[in-house]
Amino acid sequence: MADKKTQGVKWDLTGYFPSFNGPEMTQFKKKLAADIAALQKKAAALAPLSAKTAAEWEKLLLLAENAETRLGHVMSYVGCLESADAANEAYSSESAKLDMLAAEYSKFGVDLLRALKDVPEKFFTAFLKRGALKGAEHSLKRVRERARRTMSPDEEKLAADLGVDGFQAWDRLYNKMSSKLEFDMVWPDGRKERLPISRWRALMADADRKVGRAAFEGGNKAWAGIEVPCAAALNALSGTRLALYKRRGIKHFLDQSLFGAGIKKSTLDAMYTAVHRSLQPVREILKAKAATMGRKGIAFYEREAPLPLKDSQLYTWTEGSDKVSAAFDRVYPALGAYYKDFLKKKWLESEARGGKRPGAFCTGSNLTREQQVYMTFNGSLGDVNTLAHEMGHAWHSHLLREMRPWATEYPMTLAETASIFGEHLLAAGIQADPGISETQKLIMLDEYLSGAAVTILDITTRFEFEKAFHEERLKGEVSVARLKELMTEAQKRIFGDALEPGGEDPMFWASKLHFYMSGVSFYNYPYTFGFLMAATLFAKFKAEGPAFLPKYEAFLRLTGSDTAENVAKRSLGADIGKPEFWETAIKGLSEPLARYRKLLENLKVAA
Numbered sequence: 001m002a003d004k005k006t007q008g009v010k011w012d013l014t015g016y017f018p019s020f021n022g023p024e025m026t027q028f029k030k031k032l033a034a035d036i037a038a039l040q041k042k043a044a045a046l047a048p049l050s051a052k053t054a055a056e057w058e059k060l061l062l063l064a065e066n067a068e069t070r071l072g073h074v075m076s077y078v079g080c081l082e083s084a085d086a087a088n089e090a091y092s093s094e095s096a097k098l099d100m101l102a103a104e105y106s107k108f109g110v111d112l113l114r115a116l117k118d119v120p121e122k123f124f125t126a127f128l129k130r131g132a133l134k135g136a137e138h139s140l141k142r143v144r145e146r147a148r149r150t151m152s153p154d155e156e157k158l159a160a161d162l163g164v165d166g167f168q169a170w171d172r173l174y175n176k177m178s179s180k181l182e183f184d185m186v187w188p189d190g191r192k193e194r195l196p197i198s199r200w201r202a203l204m205a206d207a208d209r210k211v212g213r214a215a216f217e218g219g220n221k222a223w224a225g226i227e228v229p230c231a232a233a234l235n236a237l238s239g240t241r242l243a244l245y246k247r248r249g250i251k252h253f254l255d256q257s258l259f260g261a262g263i264k265k266s267t268l269d270a271m272y273t274a275v276h277r278s279l280q281p282v283r284e285i286l287k288a289k290a291a292t293m294g295r296k297g298i299a300f301y302e303r304e305a306p307l308p309l310k311d312s313q314l315y316t317w318t319e320g321s322d323k324v325s326a327a328f329d330r331v332y333p334a335l336g337a338y339y340k341d342f343l344k345k346k347w348l349e350s351e352a353r354g355g356k357r358p359g360a361f362c363t364g365s366n367l368t369r370e371q372q373v374y375m376t377f378n379g380s381l382g383d384v385n386t387l388a389h390e391m392g393h394a395w396h397s398h399l400l401r402e403m404r405p406w407a408t409e410y411p412m413t414l415a416e417t418a419s420i421f422g423e424h425l426l427a428a429g430i431q432a433d434p435g436i437s438e439t440q441k442l443i444m445l446d447e448y449l450s451g452a453a454v455t456i457l458d459i460t461t462r463f464e465f466e467k468a469f470h471e472e473r474l475k476g477e478v479s480v481a482r483l484k485e486l487m488t489e490a491q492k493r494i495f496g497d498a499l500e501p502g503g504e505d506p507m508f509w510a511s512k513l514h515f516y517m518s519g520v521s522f523y524n525y526p527y528t529f530g531f532l533m534a535a536t537l538f539a540k541f542k543a544e545g546p547a548f549l550p551k552y553e554a555f556l557r558l559t560g561s562d563t564a565e566n567v568a569k570r571s572l573g574a575d576i577g578k579p580e581f582w583e584t585a586i587k588g589l590s591e592p593l594a595r596y597r598k599l600l601e602n603l604k605v606a607a
Contacts, residue, residue: 146259170518270582
């Protein structure tokens with residue numbers, strides 16, 4: 001029965017290449033490498049942008065956009081293969097080779113930065129008006145802004161070379177260690193089982209708290225076994241970033257993250273001012289859940305666990321997928337049709353099996369205009385929600401498919417808005433379905449509110465931990481013991497009385513993949529941003545009905561063409577630089593929380 005409950009589907013990646021390192025892929029890589037080398041050579045020999053070199057730089061930019069599209073295509077493909085079969089050495093080897101090719105391409109970027117760094121504003125503005133660059137203006141403005149925070153061209157090229165076997169290698173090491181990690185699960189009946197770490201998160205979120213605690217304890221013992229290399233990787237990643245920031249004249253460790261997120265520091269401050277003002281109301285969500293079990297608070301590992309209801313259940317893949325499909329059909333038919341086509345094309349990997357990398361993501365190719373969703377479906381309602389979340393990402397990219405590649409590069413803040421809007425659609429679809437029982441609706445409401453608490457409390461905890469870690473890392477390496485202290489302190493401070501005494505998870509710094517991504521730092525607050533922005537958008541959808549959906553799609557299509565502040569202003573007429581904007585979304589949780597409490601009073605909850 002367990003196997004039946006955890007079944008899923010395997011994706012079809014032949015849209016990328018017929019086979020891994022077959023003749024088509026081999027020739028593709030060979031041509032790409034040659035084109036990147038030629039591009040780099042031409043850029044290195046070309047003087048900075050001026051009236052004399054403008055035509056040549058325009059040609060190189062078009063060639064670069066094409067090369068970047070092809071590089072993204074092959075890297076997405078290998079990333080998919082490696083995630084689904086992390087123990088495959090051929091995939092890991094190929095991933096490392098592609099990192100080297102990406103480093104070579106980045107050297108063109110170094111020369112582009114050199115070309116744009118000191119160009120007068122008037123001339124640069126005129127250059128952007130060239131017809132061939134239409135739609136790429138925002139992307140090129142960001143390149144010019146980045147140019148102002150660079151080392152010399154030779155230093156930047158050296159950093160790119162060293163990044164492959166240094167900076168990015170720590171990311172790859174962590175992924176390899178985590179994907180091969182196994183833990184001992186002692187089931188409540190005394191049965192012992194050795195399980196892959198990809199099963200860990202779902203088991204901690206089991207409705208049976210005894211199962212959740214056993215998984216938490218077994219998993220953390222496994223993480224403790226690799227805590228030293230994890231700490232080494234975390235210190236190396238942060239230390240490298242800080243050293244490069246200093247050489248590039250980047251004054252604060254958050255500045256690069258904010259640039260990547262497409263927001264101003266004042267916007268982040270406004271959001272977190274609202275969050276800190278509203279911590280207690282959000283904590284009440286978790287306290288209400290704890291009260292149903294005769295407890296005052298929850299343990300940190302339980303933050304994603306559902307209510308232990310008698311009707312709580314695991315779903316087969318078919319059941320879970322059908323829930324997503326039906327919900328989309330009910331409230332957003334175009335997305336429902338897209339999901340059906342997505343399944344038909346097998347652009348989704350959800351099967352639960354060993355050897356898979358933990359987590360979930362959406363990737364894709366601007367070359368073939370396809371998206372791919374990766375996850376591990378273990379049967380929980382949280383997994384159903386993850387599916388809706390990732391399909392939100394896929395739909396976002398789908399809506400941008402006709403735009404030039406450089407106009408599809410949107411920041412994480414706005415990416416997470418689309419994915420969390422997908423979660424809202426799932427919740428609304430289930431609440432509106434007369435065929436779903438009150439208990440099942442309570443389960444979905446619990447999932448939504450728990451997700452809100454996680455997004456606001458858990459993500460803020462991660463942000464606070466990462467800030468504190470970077471502040472200490474400026475002074476030297478941070479020990480394993482201190483990493484545990486920093487994580488525990490952040491959990492206590494943010495969760496407050498919603499966290500039961502002794503309910504902290506001191507190893508969360510090791511088990512959370514997001515802290516180890518070399519491509520981006522502070523991979524956390526965009527989720528809070530996205531949740532609150534999505535809540536605002538969805539409130540407008542509820543008020544306006546289907547007439548709002550074209551506005552929502554216009555919002556998504558703008559995301560690669562302007563800053564987050566301007567996208568919000570142009571789409572919603574909203575000023576996201578004020579705490580009041582964000583507080584409105586948080587206050588919107590009061591109504592579902594009141595409904596949640598009422599449903600809890602009417603339904604018997606298992607102890």
